[in-house]
Amino acid sequence: MTLWRIRATVDDRPGYLSVLTASLALRGVNILTVQVQPTEQGAVDDFLVDAPDTLDEAELVAAVQRGRGRDCWVARSEARGLADQPTRVLGLANRLVRDPDATGEALRALLNADSVSWRPAATGVDRGSTGTAMLLADPAGGSFALRRAAPAFTPAEYARAQALVELAATVARRAAEQVTLVLPDGAELGVRPSGADDLTGLVELHEGCSARSRHRRYLGGAAAPARLRRLLEPSRGLTLIATAAGPDPAAESVVAMANLLGEGDEAEVALLVRDDWQRRGIGSALLRRLVRHADRAGYAALVLHVQAENTPMLRTLRRLRRPHSAERDGALLTLTVPLAVATAVRKGTFLTPGA
Incomplete structure (x- = not known):
């Protein structure tokens, strides 16, 4: 006996699968497993069968066609195919x-x-x-x-x-992102990707920031809860939060947030650090982690929209020691940091010989 995989499409109507299996059974074919996958063209039936050694591929195709199957594909299989x-x-x-x-x-x-x-x-x-x-x-x-x-x-x-x-x-x-960040002054923060259950901490972070800090982050826009929810779990990109332990070790407070939001082959970056934690190296550390993530993800460039008077953010960007270009529109600067596009091998390219 020989193992074969057979795939064929039949009309998704009562009794049609039994006609196909009966046609195979008449030729001594034993069906070991079957999967039925609905499609717009009908039901695609995927069989693993044990067939007599005397049957070849053409005869199996003929058996399927006699059983009202169409678009038939047949190939030899191995024992590992027995796993469901x-x-x-x-x-x-x-x-x-x-x-x-x-x-x-x-x-x-x-x-x-x-x-x-x-x-x-x-x-x-x-x-x-x-x-x-x-x-x-x-x-x-x-x-x-x-x-x-x-x-x-x-x-x-x-x-x-x-x-x-x-x-x-x-x-x-x-x-990759769950780490302990040790600041130059010896303080320790937890850094991790945000999740939906971090909304309360994010709201408290914004409440603990001055109006000036929020204005620099959102360029005058509001940070409504609906917007914060979208930032917590972006459809493309990454949001990191930095947390500090409170008097109760089980409780933690969010003291900084860093966003990487993908759009096309570029990603926009923005930071927010609570006022009492600023000038301690948190923004630089979070920005470096976002850059590494963007490199791995294969983005072509990072884009930052920064107010021209936002000296701390401009200083943070310079600490990256990466070349960047700047375009000014009134009081707004748009900064672009080119990235080395990740190679396909880094993400996993696998070609079979002759492919």
Whole structure:
């Protein structure tokens, strides 16, 4: 007996799957696993079967077609294919928790892709799957492009792959940014990505800042709770908060916030430090961490909108010791810091020979 994978589309109507399985059974084919994936064209049935050695690929295709199956794809399989799909996905998710940099390899294993590459940005291309090509959004910025010769990707496969990418991005962000920051004066702060449950701390941070500090951060705009919620968990980018322990070790107060908000291949950066914690190196430390994150994510440049009189922020930027350009519009400066675009290998490019 020989293991095969068979994928075919049948009309999503009662009894049609049984007709297909009966046609396979008449030729001695034993169905070991089956997955049904709904699509607009019908139900895509994915089988792992054990077939007699005398049956070849053409005969299996003919059996599927006699069973009212269409768009048939048949390929030899290995014993590892006996693991059911949920088990495989959970195994790959566990691997990404331990090593989020293995995203490209996990995607290739999940979808049997011929090639997986990471792009700094997807310009003019809609994310999703079309035939044998797939484009996945990377929450950290950019996108993953996948291809395989056959079969065509299904919506269910796209959803699984996107979930894995989002898991890897979350793990990488949390692991990379949870640190203890030791200031030059010896004080210690916790630095971590923000979450939805940090809203109260963020509101208290803004209440503890002077009107001047808030004006410099928001350029005269308001920091309403709805806006703060969006900053806590940006759809693209990262928000870091710095926390100081209070008299009660279990309680902490947010004393600074740093935002990296992605738009296209650039990311906007902004800082807010509570007045009584300013001039202690917090802004410089948070800005350096955002720059490293932007480098890893593959952004082409950082953009900062700063009031020309905001000397502390301009001094913080100079401490980066990175070249930057400035454009002035009245009292507002727009500063652009070019970044080295991350290579595809850093994000995980895997090509099979001849791909």
